[in-house]
Amino acid sequence: MSITAANFPYLAGSPAVSKTRSSVSPDLDTPTDLDTADVAKVSAALNALLADAFALYLKTKNFHWHISGRHFRDYHLLLDEQSDQIFATTDVLAERVRKIGGNTIRSIGNIAKLQTIKDNDEKFVPPREMLRELMNDNKKVAAAMRKAHKVCDDAEDVASASVLENFIDETERRTWFLFEATRQEGGNEA
Template sequence: MKKSAEDKTHDLKQLRKSPLATPSDLKVRATRDVGAALNAILADVFALYLKTKNFHWHMSGPHFRDYHLLFDEQALQLFAMTDPLAERVRKLGGTTLRSIGHIARNQRVLDNDADYVEPQDMLAELRDDNEVLAERLREVHELCAEYHDIASASLIEGWIDESERRTWFLFESGRNGVCSAH
């Protein structure tokens, strides 16, 4: 369906008022709710990414090499989620996180600023955080289904699988210690 000159003029005026507005066939409520939910996930992913890198940098002990490499691999997976998440929010017409402070205000993943964390505790904490991330992704997936946002739901399905894989690897890596008590 072709837009009339009047519609095009209206669209241009709207764009000048809100230069970051992005057109979407989803309802305003859907873009608002899904965008907010995806931003919360994005904040959690950034927080979990940094925690994973923190543990990667501060790993010590007999399984240093294995855990160091595992955490680095998992951090890369988490970081790879950030751009598609933020871009999905923008495609929906929303705005996304702008700073570390913005992330901190929205994250639900708890930071770990301890000077030293035992390797088994690192594994357990990251395992639990990834498990919760998968749970939250499922909740957002349900919201997307409710609003018929198939594109967001499709992205989330892959991230659920990745989160479950990270959880599994962390669980199996920690079987010989505290991490297996779940």
């Protein structure tokens, strides 16, 4: 699979797609045995995930701070735990990019250009809607991770693929917990 706007539409016009190792500062040019084109592809895929991780982290924290209602304590703690887990992925993803000789995202503006997770700036969101939105966002992140995993596999970047396998499992667990928290009593629908 190639990193193109067709396969990763959120990367259309992104400098991360067209970057080559020659665009890396000589002072930051980490030695690697990966092909230059593969470094660019894997870096683009991981940077897109990194942007979404920051966006999902902030949205999860936002909902954690603004949750209300009779399940306040349970939801507040759940979202705090999930936001910590999401934030923990950011350093690992960024360091994978650097380990293979790529450039990472550098600013909030860069995140905004790459993120596919939509912000939620509403003044009030009912608790179940918060959880449903986060559940769907986590499903979207898991799907993007699977696509990025394929890019890593194609580049024979076993280490990045391995990291993503663990992150996919964590993301699926978050999705599951959010699904269960939104279910109606006695029903199987969220």
